[in-house]
Every structure is written in C-alpha cells, then in structure tokens.
Amino acid sequence: MLLGSGELGKEFVIACQRLGQYIIAVDSYEGAPAMQVAHEFEVVNMLDGDALDRIVEKHQPDIIVPEIEAIRTERFYDYEAKGIQVVPSAKAANFTMNRKAIRDLAAKEVGVRTANYRYATSLEELQNGVEAVGIPCVVKPLMSSSGKGQSVIKSNEDIEKAWKYALEGSRGDLLEVIVEGFVDFDYEITLLTLTQQNGETLFCPPIGHRQERGDYQESWQPMSMNVEHLEEAKQMAADVTKALGGSGIWGVEFFITKEGAYFSELSPRPHDTGMVTLANTQNFSEFELHARAVLGIPVNEIKLERNGASAVVLASKENDSLPVFSGIEKAAIVPNTDFKLFGKPTTRPYRRMAVALAFGNENVEILVDKAKSVAALIDVD
Ligand code: AMP
Numbered sequence: 001m002l003l004g005s006g007e008l009g010k011e012f013v014i015a016c017q018r019l020g021q022y023i024i025a026v027d028s029y030e031g032a033p034a035m036q037v038a039h040e041f042e043v044v045n046m047l048d049g050d051a052l053d054r055i056v057e058k059h060q061p062d063i064i065v066p067e068i069e070a071i072r073t074e075r076f077y078d079y080e081a082k083g084i085q086v087v088p089s090a091k092a093a094n095f096t097m098n099r100k101a102i103r104d105l106a107a108k109e110v111g112v113r114t115a116n117y118r119y120a121t122s123l124e125e126l127q128n129g130v131e132a133v134g135i136p137c138v139v140k141p142l143m144s145s146s147g148k149g150q151s152v153i154k155s156n157e158d159i160e161k162a163w164k165y166a167l168e169g170s171r172g173d174l175l176e177v178i179v180e181g182f183v184d185f186d187y188e189i190t191l192l193t194l195t196q197q198n199g200e201t202l203f204c205p206p207i208g209h210r211q212e213r214g215d216y217q218e219s220w221q222p223m224s225m226n227v228e229h230l231e232e233a234k235q236m237a238a239d240v241t242k243a244l245g246g247s248g249i250w251g252v253e254f255f256i257t258k259e260g261a262y263f264s265e266l267s268p269r270p271h272d273t274g275m276v277t278l279a280n281t282q283n284f285s286e287f288e289l290h291a292r293a294v295l296g297i298p299v300n301e302i303k304l305e306r307n308g309a310s311a312v313v314l315a316s317k318e319n320d321s322l323p324v325f326s327g328i329e330k331a332a333i334v335p336n337t338d339f340k341l342f343g344k345p346t347t348r349p350y351r352r353m354a355v356a357l358a359f360g361n362e363n364v365e366i367l368v369d370k371a372k373s374v375a376a377l378i379d380v381d
Helices: 007-017 033-037 049-059 075-081 090-095 099-110 123-133 158-168 227-244 272-279 286-295 328-332 364-377
Strands: 024-027 040-043 063-066 117-120 137-141 151-153 177-181 187-195 207-212 215-221 248-257 260-267 307-314 337-341 352-360
Touching: 007 033, 007 272, 007 286, 024 033, 024 049, 040 049, 049 075, 063 075, 075 090, 090 099, 090 227, 099 117, 099 177, 099 227, 099 260, 117 123, 123 137, 123 158, 123 177, 137 158, 151 158, 158 177, 187 227, 187 272, 187 286, 207 272, 215 272, 215 364, 227 248, 227 260, 248 272, 248 286, 272 286, 272 307, 272 337, 272 352, 307 364, 328 337, 328 364, 337 364, 352 364
Parallel strands: 024 040
Antiparallel strands: 117 177, 137 151, 137 177, 187 207, 187 248, 207 215, 215 307, 248 260, 307 352, 337 352
C-alpha cells in the first residue's frame, strides 16, 4: 500500500510492478499519477488516522510505503506492531514528519553537524531564538513542505514578518517554527543512501541541485566534490539512517561549506532531486533501489553508468481540465535526452508536471543546460 501517489510514487510502483508486486495507491484525490499504474486505489485524507485504519483493515497490506510526509504517522507504530512492514520503519516515517524530531535526533542523539537552531511557538520566542543563532538565519514551520512558510531573516525588522509568514505556511495544527543559522554553503547535495536488511548500506554518487521557492529546479549527478567532505557526509547519513532503522532509499540533504558537510534534513523515501537517476545514470534508479530494499532483494553495488541532469517542467496557470502538452515533437529530437510526463489531472502555477532528462559523458554543467533547454521546449496548458 503506497501512501501518496505523486510522480515519485508512480515510478516506485512501476519498479515494484516489474518485481511482480500488487499495489494499492492512496492519495487525497482521484487520478493521481501512481494510481494510474497501480492495481487499486483509495482516496482518503491521510492525516485522518481513522481513515488510514479503515483502508489498512480493508486491504490488509503486507507492506506500507509512505511517499509523502503529511500522514498521521503515529498510527504506523500500531501497524508495525501488527506485523505490517512500514517503510523504512515507523520511527523513520514518524520522526521525519516534523522537523523537530529529526533535527533533535540528528544533532543531539547522533551528534552530526547541523546549523545552530532554536524552536519558537511565539513571536517572543522567535526573537530570543534569532538572538541565539544570529543573523542571518532561516525560519521554517516545523510542519511544511516545498519551502512553504520559509524565509530568511536579514535584520531585526524581518522577525515579525517571518513569524507571520511561517504561521501561514504551516501544515496541520502545529504552530511552531525552527530558526536556524544561515549556512553560507558552496553547494548543496542529496546523498541517496540505501539501507538493507540483508546487505550493507550503500550510497549513490552525490546529486547536486538548485532550489527556487523551496522546490528543486535542476539536479545533476555526479556532483563533483571534495572527497573528505563526501566521506563525512556518508558517515553522517549512515549514522542517522541507522538511528531511524529499516530498509529503503533515503534522500539525505547536506550543505557543503569549506569546513565540511552540514546535515540539513532527510526524507526516508525516494527524493525529488533523485529523478535524475531516471536518466539511467546508475545501474538502478532510486525507485528500483527502493523497491529492492523494501522487498529484501539485496543490492551488491551502486554504479555510476553515465552523467546525467534533470530539469523540471512546471505549469504556469490554474486549470481544472486535463492538461495539454505541446512542444513534445521538438523536445523529442534533442539527442541524448528524454522526458517523463507525470499525467497529473489538473494544473496550478508552479505545479511540477514533467521532468526533462539529459545524459552522456559530457560534464554535468553541459547536461544541466541541455535538460533545461528540453524542459523549455515543453509547454503545459
Ligand atoms: P528545506 O525545506 O529545509 O530543505 O530548505 C529548502 C532550501 O532552502 C534548501 O535546500 C536550501 O537551499 C535553503 N536553506 C534551508 N535552510 C538553510 C540554511 N540554514 N542556510 C542556508 N540555506 C538554507
């Protein structure tokens, strides 16, 4: 049972189908990408614990695979206790639903390097937090996605605005924020990490990415980086994933500075920047790796096969009828490129509708430009 049926879930379902699995895809709306390739689907609000209990009772899944954060994850502990495998583990899904649990685990329990941080439940606490971590700093709601409610404080005048903005962008009923020191990083990476029940923890070659409005715009693999910083990041990823437990692929995000790697956050599931692996940059895509780890099929080695880049195709307006793509014929004839259209039933500004891919032996800067040019040829209406 897949909880969350977006484009990442869709690729995961396809990977599972190729391993003969039976899938029930769940989301809050009908026609979601992963539902289109699953055997059955359910439409429920996954923040409603009773609704979750109902569909788990109805379908009796062997495995529950969360694809998003906005789920009543507390219920996962019960499912795990009943013998259902929760991916990667109930603890991992529950701790990463909220920035506080995962940050405290990483910084305090495991002891990896992170930006200095404080929490705040009021404007006054935020003012104290800003004083403690220093300006500039970044304010984020504890529960939010895609950079919603996130802003940078550059002077004391920004504090009140940041507080209001964070409250507007908070998801769920939790009105609390984290304020953390601004890390003046040289670049940021996603280190896809594979934990296995019957194999060692493996790492994909690092993925570089560029963010805008809290969402990734382009990603590339491999990110060429200082070997010591990479080793440091691998150790941190191994330690944090071990503390959370279970098998699967994890998107572990780091800021890389001159001093080394800062742990930022982690998703216990395929990561959007990892869509670059759909360009066959590796012997297995992140979705195939996740499927194997979830099913207990050992992976011996993750190999870079060729360089790759991905660039997102976004919608520009609100439209409730089926989107129409144009420019595909032109995009299709660019050598050594590809694209995936997600099949989302409606559009809204900035909604991710497709991804363009470029691959080859050129350096990744060239491939990023190529992926962007393919993305620019594709229009969604
Ligand atoms: P997040 O939602 O925490 O992944 O943040 C989204 C993006 O905002 C990150 O990928 C960074 O580009 C930027 N960002 C977040 N936190 C910080 C920070 N403490 N210092 C600098 N940039 C940050």
